[in-house]
Amino acid sequence: MTEEEFLKQYNIHDFDVPLCTVDIAIFSLINNELHTLMVLREEHPFKGKWALPGGFIHLGEDDSTESAAHRTLRQKTGMKSAYLEQVKTVSSPKRDPRGWSLTVLYFALVDINQVKRIDTDKKSTWMPLSDLKQHDLAFDHIELIRSATNRLHAKATYTALPIELMPTEFTLTELQHVFEMILGRELQAKAFRNRVLSANMVAETGNSKISGKRPAKLFKSTGVNREMFFNRPLME
Amino acid sequence: MTEEEFLKQYNIHDFDVPLCTVDIAIFSLINNELHTLMVLREEHPFKGKWALPGGFIHLGEDDSTESAAHRTLRQKTGMKSAYLEQVKTVSSPKRDPRGWSLTVLYFALVDINQVKRIDTDKKSTWMPLSDLKQHDLAFDHIELIRSATNRLHAKATYTALPIELMPTEFTLTELQHVFEMILGRELQAKAFRNRVLSANMVAETGNSKISGKRPAKLFKSTGVNREMFFNRPLME
């Protein structure tokens, strides 16, 4: 048989195949707390439960799981681009009652001020991470969120990725507080500032922010944080 | 409709679904060189080309993509357990001529002395990494191998994972040479030894190896390398 003949007779529907989805944990800062965007499932299975945004890959529309993730992100937040990173692929015969399933998990970091639109057709909400355990989420999404959070936590110790969560202008103290929230512990101002400043990850905007007492210089991201790795982690 | 009714009428074959596979780059040391196990494709597509071991998930047999990877590893090397790590999931409508496809990539590190059996039904070979570019591999497998190699390289800078490639007993100089091969540069004996010894990643066996001149102490892995991360990378 030639390859052409083979491809002609090949039909994926002759085989048992897994269900194949993409899920994204979209993280954002609201009132100095980490939130993740959740959508209410309006169909079975897990109807009425909160779930991560995502779903089946649209074979005609998506060029990769990453572009499926971008599409979802666009639909839910109106953002054309944002930091998006693949976390891992999780699979099991049990995690979806419809059958053997596999999901490619991503996480995104967005500045909440850039979020333009939230799909009105589906009920969705920004849920603080601290509230998650009180909800009985769909599928294994609580586990997925934990995996995404762990990745974010790890990245905060050896990169400056959390800058992606910040508004256009921010003070270094504000940035430090975000890191502290993600890492769950306090940081030394000196070490923290040395690190981001000497790596040129932020640049002064010339503006400052008066929050009552001494005004703090405002900084903006230089974008270096997307690729740069520090060669020592923050603490152990 | 109840969930039960929904599940009863749900049929995955009503939808367009991607092809879904698992591939593994199985790395091993042969004659002081990194090799990866390749199998000859005996069917279309890419018939007659070399490819990474792997293939479709067996829904009845595999509990996850990881167990599909373990099954493949067992079939190709006879090894029940070995270091196995998920690298990433790669997808595209073009990478497989049969249609939209997705593969979950793993890499494994094996001690070549523990490899018991190589499937006799499929032609397979250990290919040195340096030879790969001379071959026209199936699918995007050359890219997948590059991704797996990059991961191994990164891990060698901040963990002692390459210990998994070593035989039961080895000298520190031999281990250092393996790191040097993976990293593509020379290391300082002092720094290298301090690092693995103070982390208790290896333990003396009491034996030594005479290779002509001063005998070198033999060490064995303590297994610590699987989880331990150094808090500074080797060089930049």
Next chain:
DNA sequence: TCAATAGTGTCTTTCAGACACTATGCT
């Protein structure tokens, strides 16, 4: 005794941690 490989002593450099200190602007 010498060649060759194994393994160490020790100085430098880098950067995080600790923490006391100074700076600024509002009230």
Next chain:
DNA sequence: AGCATAGTGTCTGAAAGACACTATTGA
């Protein structure tokens, strides 16, 4: 002037880099 927050000076310690040095064996 006082106070709260912004931001710095400077010492310590841990671990990597450099590189000269010593140790052990067989021939």
